[in-house]
Amino acid sequence: xxxxxxxxxxxxxxxxxxxxxxxxxxxxxxxxxxxxxxxxxxxxxxxxxxxxxxxxxxxxxxxxxxxxxxxxxxxxxxxxxxxxxxxxxxxxxxxxxxxxxxxxxxxxxxxxxxxxxxxxxxxxxxxxxxxxxxxxxxxxxxxxxxxxxxxxxxxxxxxxxxxxxxxxxxxxxxxxxxxxxxxxxxxxxxxxxxxxxxxxxxxxxxxxxxxxxxxxxxxxxxxxxxxxxxxxxxxxxxxxxxxxxxxxxxxxxxxxxxxxxxxxxxxxxxxxxxxxxxxxxxxxxxxxxxxxxxxxxxxxxxxxxxxxxxxxxxxxxxxxxxxxxxxxxxxxxxxxxxxxxxxxxxxxxxxxxxxxxxxxxxxxxxxxxxxxxxxxxxxxxxx
Amino acid sequence: xxxxxxxxxxxxxxxxxxxxxxxxxxxxxxxxxxxxxxxxxxxxxxxxxxxxxxxxxxxxxxxxxxxxxxxxxxxxxxxxxxxxxxxxxxxxxxxx
Numbered sequence: 063x064x065x066x067x068x069x070x071x072x073x074x075x076x077x078x079x080x081x082x083x084x085x086x087x088x089x090x091x092x093x094x095x096x097x098x099x100x101x102x103x104x105x106x107x108x109x110x111x112x113x114x115x116x117x118x119x120x121x122x123x124x125x126x127x128x129x130x131x132x133x134x135x136x137x138x139x140x141x142x143x144x145x146x147x148x149x150x151x152x153x154x155x156x157x158x159x160x161x162x163x164x165x166x167x168x169x170x171x172x173x174x175x176x177x178x179x180x181x182x183x184x185x186x187x188x189x190x191x192x193x194x195x196x197x198x199x200x201x202x203x204x205x206x207x208x209x210x211x212x213x214x215x216x217x218x219x220x221x222x223x224x225x226x227x228x229x230x231x232x233x234x235x236x237x238x239x240x241x242x243x244x245x246x247x248x249x250x251x252x253x254x255x256x257x258x259x260x261x262x263x264x265x266x267x268x269x270x271x272x273x274x275x276x277x278x279x280x281x282x283x284x285x286x287x288x289x290x291x292x293x294x295x296x297x298x299x300x301x302x303x304x305x306x307x308x309x310x311x312x313x314x315x316x317x318x319x320x321x322x323x324x325x326x327x328x329x330x331x332x333x334x335x336x337x338x339x340x341x342x343x344x345x346x347x348x349x350x351x352x353x354x355x356x357x358x359x360x361x362x363x364x365x366x367x368x369x370x371x372x373x374x375x376x377x378x379x380x381x382x383x384x385x386x387x388x389x390x391x392x393x394x395x396x397x398x399x400x401x402x403x404x405x406x407x408x409x410x411x412x413x414x415x416x417x418x419x420x421x422x423x424x425x426x427x428x429x430x431x432x433x434x435x436x437x438x439x440x441x442x443x444x445x
Numbered sequence: 446x447x448x449x450x451x452x453x454x455x456x457x458x459x460x461x462x463x464x465x466x467x468x469x470x471x472x473x474x475x476x477x478x479x480x481x482x483x484x485x486x487x488x489x490x491x492x493x494x495x496x497x498x499x500x501x502x503x504x505x506x507x508x509x510x511x512x513x514x515x516x517x518x519x520x521x522x523x524x525x526x527x528x529x530x531x532x533x534x535x536x537x538x539x540x541x
Contacts, residue, residue, distance in 0.1 A: 215492040219461055223453050223509070249535050253511045298461065298492030300506075300526070301533035304513040311453065311509055399463050401448025404478055 063421040064199040064355075068159035071131035072203030074355040074420040076194055077102045077371045078187040079133040080180065081124055083151065084109030084144035090165070090173050091139040092434075094180035100188035101137075102370040106347070106437045109146040113442035117145045123325045123438045126351035128155030128162070132371045134191035135161035137184050139176070142168030161187055196422065202236030202331065204420060207349030207357035207372070208312045209243065211342060214362025215297050218308020220379030220398035220408065221360035226314035227409025228358065228416060229333065233316040238331050240354055241318075242338035242345045244274045246309035248286050249302030254310055254335075258318045266321040270337050277441065312360060324439050325351030342367040344439035346374065356420050358412065366390045368427020369436065373419045376426060377412060390426050392419075450483075452476035452497060454510035459494040459526045461508070472523075486523040493527055496520040506531050 065073035078101040082091035088105040095103035104127060108120045124146065128136040136155050140148045152162045163183040170176040208229060210217055229239040247254055251271040255264035278285045289302045299305045316333040325348045328334045338348040346369045349357055357374045359365065364387040368374040378384050381396035393415055397403030419425055427433055449472040450460040460474045466489045471482045474497060481497075489495050494508070500520040505512045514531040524530075 219451060219453070219463075249533075250511070295528060298490065298494065298527070300494070300528055300531045301514040302535050303511070303533060304508055307509040307511050307513060315510075398451070401451075401463060401473070401475065404475060405451070405453070406477055 063196040064203060065131070065134070065194055066197055066199060067131045069129075069131075071353065072199045072355065073131040073133070074373060074422075075132040075371055076134050076191050077132060078184055078191055079104060079128065079130075079136045079371055080184060081128060081136055081138050082106065083124060083138050083140040083146045083148050086110070086141040086144065087139045087167060090167055090176045090180060093173075093177045094137065094139065094184055097177070097181050098184040098188050100191055101184050103434070104370050104436060105434060108438045108440060110144045111445045112145065112440065113445065116440045116442045119324065119440065120145075120438055121147050121151055123347065123351045124151045125154035126325050126327055126353070127347070128160070129158040129327070130350055130353060130355070130371065132355055133160065134194065135187040136163070137180055137187065138162065138164045139180060140164060140166045142166045161190070163187065200236070201232070201417070204232055204235070204237035204356060204416070205328070205352075205354045206232050206237060206239045206416065207346075207354035208239060208241050209342075209345055209349070209357060209374075210246075210309055210312055210360040211340070211365035211367075212361045212363040213309070214380060216379035216396070216399050217360055217362045218305075218311060220395045220405070221377045222308060222311040223405050224379075224395050224398065224408035224412055225312040225358050225360055225377060227406060228314075228412035229312065230314035230316050231409070231413040232416065233314070233332050236331055238328055239313065239316065239333045240328065240336050240349055240352055241310065241313040241333065242336045242348055243309065243340040244270050244335075244337055245285065245340050246306055247271050248275065248306060249289060250306035250310060253303065253307065254318070257315070263318060263321055267318070267335060270321060270335070273337075274339070312358075322352065324348045327353050339439060343435055343437035346372075347436050347438055356416055358416060364390055366427070366432045367435065368425060368433040370433045373425045374427045375412075375415060375419055389430055390432070392426050448473050448475045448480070450474045450495070453508060455479070456507055456510050458496060458498055458500055458507045460497050461494050462489045462491060465489070465491050484523050486521060487525045489525055493525060496522055496524050496526050498522050500526070
């Protein structure tokens, strides 16, 4: 059950997004969203004093976030003098058939007046959104984001392979699944490339890893050397291939249909790869920008982050984490570690939960509002 | 049956143990919905692997249905499979 959008996509949520177009407008965007029910703010640290490549990335990411099917409409909060091309972002979002309002702080006359104006336009959109009802939607409208974080020994054994089974079920049902975290491919990129639907796409995967490594090398860091770490070896990991396969097991067995830049909206159904680092603020934003309407996030020690307008399902295979972090964890697959549940059974349970959450069941991150510290992945320096 | 170790994919030739296991235990190993018992010939700490069949020197080590390395010596069924008898095909961090 979802919200059918005019562009044919399906929302699993129906928020009005209050998107800050530059770090300097965050305060106003946050204040507006706090005062209007049915809205959520997306705040970040970018949008000014950056290289052209990064400004273009801010423009593209905000445009695509605004097009995410979980948003009914968008209010852009702009300072006025930033580098972000606010009118282009607004036009791009409008082209997907959504209402867009823009509030410019320097034109409106300061924060107090801008908050007031933002609240008024947000109320209007939120009321319109509230009259929409969920309708029965096919599973092929799902765009599932895959993520793991704060991993431990359990991650590669229980939640990641189980999520891989769930991801395969989404793909079999005609949906889309998005794998990011390119840094985690290192050492197993040649194996992942074999899952590509053709050699060209396989080569693109290997090139993505090389680009990520070269970026780290440009500041003197070798992110491949020293893997697996001494601690990994003590924990039972033998080779870098094994370590990386444990992370990418969450993508299942489906063939990789395409490779995309950060936040780019997939044109194919099935499993796709998106360039992204693994850190939460950047990858969750990237997954939301590429149109994910639900995200499954496996964790060992307990990563708390969600995303403002995309439900993030937290799955752990660590019984201790499940019991201690009840306000953050959604699903417990520790039965796989204890031998009381098989991987296929755990995978089916994750798939069922993805369907329930997509139909409206709230995740712990949504209930607690642990969704605010987000950012956009930048490649160049701040100037 | 309580499971002691897990093969992520049926084609794997190593299983990862879910708690500390001891030499001469008959470990219950799951592979998807299937199960089998394998006699251990060494102690295997939590999170470590053992061979589910004899693996000859130079043979590939399979976990997640993929090649994670190569046997540097023969590994008997039930023996600890780790850095003392497996090498990466991609270079190994602790030797770099």
